Amino acid sequence: MPMLTPLHQKKSAQIVLGLLTGIAFGFLLQKGGVTEYSVIVNQLLLVDFTVMKLMLSAVMVAMLGLHIMKYYGYVQLHPAEGTIGANVIGGLIFGVGFALLGYCPGTVAGAVGTGALDALFGGMAGLVIGTGIFADLYPRLKTGILKKGPFPSVTVQEFLHLPVGIVIVFMEVAMIAFLVLLQYLGH
């Protein structure tokens, strides 16, 4: 049982925490440079690797932090299960939108905060429409394509039949190696 369960159940406290978390997230996204259209598109064009650097740094810290906290019983993890039909198809649809818009659902809100009106009237409006289309299609998708091709395991360690500690060490080393390689290649 995570230690802060009573806090998780306090609705008004959670609303305030959500707002504060969002403020910190938006602040860091802007400071990291990824609320900028050109930074995201240049990542997709493989010219500027700021997005990769920021994401891998976040994952390196969170992967270690979450699993340590889980080990000591402070948090529960909720790794998503998935299927080819949901995650691969959905991921590719997302990718096309990602490049067309030049932002993702978090950075689009960040871009609005920096004054990008295309992010507000194009991006955020589109997201409200697009998620609504999914809600309309959901009953048909749910029993069809979203069920197709379930992944063999939920987590990487289950998939590889390896202890979680070893997988984490391997992933951390691989991420550091990738970031060092980027530097070496002049990015």
Next chain:
Amino acid sequence: MFEYFMQATWSPYVAGASIGVLICLSFLLADRPLGCSSAFIKARGMIEKSVSAESVKKKEYYRDVIPQVDWSFMIIPGVIIGAFISAMLSGQFHLYWVPSMWGNVFGYNAAIRIFWALAGGILLGLGARWAGGCTSGHGLSGSSQLSLASIVTAACFFAGGIATAFVIFGIIGG
């Protein structure tokens, strides 16, 4: 110390590592991954509810993702405020319709940019809910939990994004 907060940008490693800490705090304080796309479907559901409460009640998806103001909804207004504060502190805030990288290739016509941004946003929203999360929910929080599905999804975000960006800027605009 305060000067640091007024800088235009931080190293992506510093900003990224701080976001990693924020993800840990989200699990600790809210028992949730830090995600952004569910706020949009909640907003959509609340807009629909204000028009017709019946239609929302009938839609199955709104039983899984309840349209209400809660932790995950508040992330988006928070992100707008946080980015605004950061941009104001460094004097970068300014209103504009067309990002210069788009404008230099496709022109500064706001209506054309909004049309394509809207199309992109629709696909982004559809794809995010289809895959069950976005760049933050799957890409950051999911990968950090070593979820196989999240890592595959994040790879697909970039595969689709890279291919499309090369078509837009390499072939059409090139």
